[in-house]
Every structure is written in structure tokens, then in C-alpha cells.
Amino acid sequence: MRHLMSPLDFSVEELDRLLDLANDIEKHPDKYSHVCAGKKLATCFYEPSTRTRLSFEAAMLNLGGSVLGFSDAGSSSAAKGESVSDTIRVISCYADICAIRHPKEGAALVASQKSLIPVINAGDGGHQHPTQTLTDLLTIRSLKGRLSDLTIGLCGDLKFGRTVHSLINALIRYENVRFVLISPEELRIPSYIRDDVLRAHQIEFKEVERLEDAMTGLDVLYMTRVQRERFFNEEEYIRLKDFYILTKAKMELAKPDMLVLHPLPRVNEISVEVDEDPRAAYFKQAQYGVYVRMALILTLLGIHAE
Numbered sequence: 397m398r399h400l401m402s403p404l405d406f407s408v409e410e411l412d413r414l415l416d417l418a419n420d421i422e423k424h425p426d427k428y429s430h431v432c433a434g435k436k437l438a439t440c441f442y443e444p445s446t447r448t449r450l451s452f453e454a455a456m457l458n459l460g461g462s463v464l465g466f467s468d469a470g471s472s473s474a475a476k477g478e479s480v481s482d483t484i485r486v487i488s489c490y491a492d493i494c495a496i497r498h499p500k501e502g503a504a505l506v507a508s509q510k511s512l513i514p515v516i517n518a519g520d521g522g523h524q525h526p527t528q529t530l531t532d533l534l535t536i537r538s539l540k541g542r543l544s545d546l547t548i549g550l551c552g553d554l555k556f557g558r559t560v561h562s563l564i565n566a567l568i569r570y571e572n573v574r575f576v577l578i579s580p581e582e583l584r585i586p587s588y589i590r591d592d593v594l595r596a597h598q599i600e601f602k603e604v605e606r607l608e609d610a611m612t613g614l615d616v617l618y619m620t621r622v623q624r625e626r627f628f629n630e631e632e633y634i635r636l637k638d639f640y641i642l643t644k645a646k647m648e649l650a651k652p653d654m655l656v657l658h659p660l661p662r663v664n665e666i667s668v669e670v671d672e673d674p675r676a677a678y679f680k681q682a683q684y685g686v687y688v689r690m691a692l693i694l695t696l697l698g699i700h701a702e
């Protein structure tokens with residue numbers, strides 16, 4: 397039995413196969429519409445979510461399976477003090493696979509150790525978000541045609557943004573990928589990524605504060621929201637929340653084929669006028685999230701279409 401805790405749980409070859417499968421699902425959805433008949437996905441969400449939970453549910457429904465779960469810890473027995481370990485043991489009796497999101501780093505891992513069914517980490521605190529990374533990889537590979545030879549700008553809350561941590565971990569395995577880390581001083585990438593991942597693997601990167609200074613050389617600009625819920629004090633959040641706003645004027649500095657990605661939800665960091673720009677790919681990215689989660693469910697359940 398396999399779980400997904402981090403994007404590194406798959407080898408590069410396995411990831412390639414998963415992304416190929418997602419592209420095939422996109423092209424031939426009918427081929428996959430009943431393959432999970434009789435299977436159930438549980439979504440256990442202890443933290444707010446729109447895309448991740450609903451795209452998981454849409455993915456299982458598209459495969460002909462069913463879904464059950466909770467979207468709020470307050471409506472589950474967590475409110476009565478039940479541990480994640482006990483909850484997952486019980487969910488194992490009701491479902492075939494489980495996606496879990498929790499505010500505590502490592503919660504999905506704890507769940508996986510007690511689980512009798514595959515567990516997918518759908519976000520654990522400020523730590524990792526591997527299925528968003530699968531979504532990001534599929535989007536970049538589908539729209540740019542490659543995952544190597546890329547200069548990737550990551551902008552915003554690089555400290556608390558789990559999508560950024562997972563994406564860097566995944567992308568360093570491809571050839572000739574460079575990073576421009578764009579953040580205010582207070583929200584710089586944590587040292588467990590800067591030193592233990594980027595420096596340790598001799599990956600080229602630079603850290604800058606101004607988005608304008610980074611725009612011209614980028615193949616992909618990955619914008620992120622300032623993660624209000626991870627701040628210790630509201631004043632600090634208010635001071636930093638509008639530090640970056642991507643506008644039409646800033647887009648003029650970028651390459652004509654640069655992709656703008658964002659895991660969403662967006663707050664103010666991308667002006668709505670940018671949505672009309674053909675380089676804005678964040679809504680397409682949300683669609684790719686369904687295909688890749690369909691591919692992931694099939695892979696972890698060991699189900700083949702033919």
C-alpha cells in the first residue's frame with residue numbers, strides 16, 4: 397500500500413507516468429468514467445479548502461466512484477477530542493482511499509502510519525502540499541512542453557507557503573532549473589529549503605525583494621497569497637498583505653510566453669485585469685488539478701483503464 401506525503405514519494409519516472417496518465421484522462425475522459433465504480437474516497441478536511449477538496453471529489457466522481465467526508469473539523473469528532481490516528485482507523489473501515497488536510501505539520505504522516513487505506517496529504521500546515529505540486533507540474537509540462545531548462549520565479553509568502561516548499565522539492569530533480577525567490581525580508585524561504593534543498597543540491601537561485609527586478613528573465617511566475625492563518629500577529633499580516641500586486645504594467649516587463657501560475661485562492665496579489673492576459677494560466681491550472689488527482693487516485697488504488 398502506498399501513501400502520498402511529499403512529491404518526492406514518487407520517482408521522476410513515476411511522476412512522468414502519472415502526468416502522462418493525467419494527459420490521457422484529459423484527452424479521453426470517457427475511457428475512465430467507470431473505472432472506480434464501487435470505490436469510495438474520504439475527504440477529511442480540518443482546514444478550509446475549495447479547490448483541493450472539491451477537485452478531489454470531482455476527480456473521484458469523474459472516475460465513477462463515490463465520496464464521503466467532512467469539510468470542517470468542528471463537524472467531526474475532532475471537536476470531541478478524537479485523535480487523527482483514531483479517526484483514520486475508523487475511516488479505513490468506510491472508504492478505500494483518503495485525502496486529509498490538517499493545520500499541523502506531520503498530521504498526514506501520523507494518519508498514514510495508522511491507516512489501512514492509502515492516505516494523501518492534501519496540505520499539512522506550512523509544510524507540504526504534494527497534490528498542488530502535481531497540479532503545478534502537469535500545468536507547466538502541458539503548457540510549456542517541458543519541466544527542464546526553466547527559470548521559475550516564486551513570489552509572495554515563501555515562508556509559510558506550503559505549495560512553494562513542495563514545488564521547489566519537486567522541480568530540483570529536473571535539469572537546468574533555476575529559481576528567483578521574490579519576497580519581503582520577513583517572508584523569505586525557510587532555511588530548511590534554502591540550505592537543505594537548494595544549496596545542498598547546488599541549484600542556482602537568487603533572492604530579490606522587488607518583483608519588477610525579477611520579471612524579465614522568467615519562464616514561469618508562481619504567485620502566492622500571504623498566509624494570514626499562519627501569522628502570529630495580525631498587524632504584521634496587514635503590513636505585508638499587499639506587498640506584491642501583479643498588474644498589467646508589470647506584465648509588460650515579462651517574456652511574451654511567460655506563464656503566470658497561482659495555487660489560488662487569490663486575494664490582492666494578482667490584479668483582476670491580468671486575468672485577460674493569455675499568459676495568465678491559474679484557472680487552467682485549477683482544471684489540471686482534477687486530471688492529476690484522477691491519475692493519482694488510479695495510481696494509488698492500482699487501477700488501470702484497460
Ligand code: NCD
Nearest residue numbers: 447448519559621659660661
Ligand atoms: C493553497 C493551500 O491550501 O496551501 N491552496 C490550494 O490548495 N489551492 C494555497 C493557499 O491557500 O494560499
